[in-house]
Amino acid sequence: MMLEVKNLTKYYDISGGLMSRLSAGLKLLKAVDHIGFSVPEGKTFGLVGESGCGKSTTARLITRLIPATEGEVFFQGRDILRLPKREMRELRRHVQMIFQDPYASLNPRMRIIEVVGRPLSHFQGLKGRKRRDRAAELLDLVGLRPEQLDRYPHEFSGGQRQRIGIARALAAGPKLIIADEPVSSLDVSVQAQVLNLLKKLQRELKLSLIFISHDLNVVGYLADIVAVMYAGKIMEIAPVAQIFNAPLNPYTKALLASNPTVGSYMETVRSPLKGEVPLPVNPPSGCRLEPRCPIRVDRCKTIEPMLEEKRTLHRVACHEV
């Protein structure tokens, strides 16, 4: 396995000041709550769920952009969350991120040669001509032209900026890339191009990819394995064909039924089930889906369903399947 995530958890204390704490008690927002999954070498692992379900938090925990409340993240056997600083630096090379917003994630004062060149010198020790040549190769690889190296980010379109973001991630020489909604802020017309590029690069470079999106269709296009998240929990994990052809969890079924078109993140994310997506603040002990679930029974209120293998390689958290 390239990556094994175990019991990964992030709670935010949102109790507020001392007075509200005294009157209302501790309020914990359980953004990511004891989740686990594995990412095989050279495969794409898709993470899907409605806005606010904990996808980005999961990505930030794995890359140690934020500290975990609990859990382990094994990268090729070593627990990332407990690595000392020096080893963490080496690890940063191997685990790279592509962010949602290609406008915010590129420094407007840096020419592209610097954006892509920094990881080349930092992680690969390349300098001068060699660095420039490699940066040009990377630009070519993501469908841009080498002569664009001396331009600034504002001279590029959204789709081109995301290509630069991909080149920057590749420059480090990673084994695993985490792409968090990489096309959600792009025009619909360029989303497919960037998705095709990611798919091609993942295959050709034999990368492991964690691909995150709120859109099941988009995830289905890239992923080998899909995990469906809801309110901080994983509800179902299965090979992509199983998710689309034989989903078991009622939430996955609802996501499929709502059949969202490949659309922009700016559109309202429509909820596939009746009722609101609950904020997991001091959630009850049972299933998070229970208030909205079409097949709920009494014990769903009080007993949390664990992810269990119901079919080969197909794990589901639901008492009723």
Ligand code: ADP
């Ligand atoms: P997603 O990426 O799936 O849309 P996020 O991982 O960004 O969801 O957020 C999961 C939940 O955690 C949301 O309810 C969000 O409001 C909450 N959250 C994220 N960051 C913080 C924070 N720094 N403080 C408090 N709550 C947070």
Ligand code: MG
């Ligand atoms: Mg997010």
